[in-house]
Amino acid sequence: MTAASSAPVLEVSGLTRAFGGLVAVNAVDLAVQPGQIVGLLGPNGSGKTTALNLISGVLRPDSGSVRFAGQAIAGMPAHRIARLGLARTFQLVRVLNGMSCAENVKAGLAFHSPPLSRGEVDDSVDRLLRRVGLADRAGVPASGLTYIDCKRLELARALALKPRLLLLDEWLAGLNPSELLIGIELIRSLKDEGLSILLVEHVMDAIRSLCDRCVVMNSGRRIAEGRPDEVLADPAVIEAYLGVSTDA
């Protein structure tokens, strides 16, 4: 590894965003090292998705800095952040229903700068659909896919950006146990290819088996950071998820 690539892929510090009086994300710090999977955990409403939206450019932070591959990206429009190689999926899966699976993947390939040649695009569409297990679905309209296949397609579209960092917002949610194993394997194989991943997740099995580090948020603040087994045993984290025991 070169010196440049050992710096964090993503470095967030003091990230803050308020909606009216509610501070949804409050002075959050986090970092993703190259090739790492970092989990972003926390109870519902703790600000995880808002944090992803701030990083990916859907929302502008009120304050704080976001550095992606050494470049300050806080407040940059989403399309420029995407072109720098930061891809994401959405909590409520978003596929382009009026298009075929191949076109959905092409959507992620067509706007690279510099643009890819037509041949490169076609090859990449095939490769990416195969990568997520949808090789035989290229011509099928996305509206006809099952839930897990929609998730796969969304992942293929995100991978089409040739990302250096992938943000997965509850990508494993709603999968049945056998699909979950397939999903976990798929994410692990992305890591093995050297991709850095920041994932928001509630599925504890996935967090334990995938994440190198975890950041836990509650009410907009970071309350814990460390290895998965450490943070999941942290009393503050347990309290955030389960509440304070009153009969002590």
Added chain:
Amino acid sequence: MSPTQIAALAAGGAGLVVLALLPFYADAYYLSLAISLLQFTVLATAWGLFSGPTRYVSLATTAFFGVGAYTVAVLGEVLAWPLVLLIATAIGALMAMIVGISTLRLSGLHFVIFTFGLAELVRQLVIWYEVNKTRVLGRYVFVDITQNDIYWQLLALAVAVFAIGWLIARSRLGFALRIIGEDETVAKHCGINVTLAKVTLFAISAVFITLVGAIMAPRWTYIEPSIAFNPTISFQVVIMALLGGAHRLWGPAVGAIPLTLLFEFLSARFPSTSTLIIGIVFLLIVYALPQGVTGLWERVSRRKSEPPVAPQVQT
């Protein structure tokens, strides 16, 4: 090229020759009708270029149309005709960019109301200028342009709008707009500069509409703001495009031709109630054919090609 493509191209070329020669065999009434048909075909197709993929309903048609007409009224006698058209193009594009950059972040409904207000704003500005600066409300358009010239120019413009539309649909811009129409958030995260794409297309569409206004201006000989900025045109164009189906390049034209004939008939036969009837036609189209004729045709042909209909997932 496949034989069918060559045949289609030959048929299109032959049709174009027949249309181009129309002034030599049609009388004045049919020439005038043909001009109306071409005018609304170009307007509705240009409207659909932008509103079809983005699903923004623009009521600014008359604003651009009127600006084109006024460009001719002001400059027509001073400058050479191609130069007048070039200036109209530039003004239309500039206005569309300013309007686009300031409004295309608005959601659908706000955009509709803004564009409707824009037409009125431009009209009031022109009235204010004419009353306070030039001290005339109407202008005479004395340019050396015959009805035949108007017809040929509109025909050329119609060819251009279809050619540009066809090229856009095959370009990265066209693909970007389809994605934006499906899901704007996804489009942004695919690296698409959504604002740039929408403003570019809005400007292309507006240039065609402005040029129609400029080309049509000599037909009137006398114009004033209420003629050039007639809001009925905006609504008629929307109805036509919706009847045909704005999601296809040739959809708006399918709606423009029968409705131009219908409006022509209504305004001749029922001059005082034609607006009311147009309103009722509008309602009927929106309720009965939400996807337009092309949408209906696609549904029917899809049903024929795949007999066992799978349950459609409605989104």
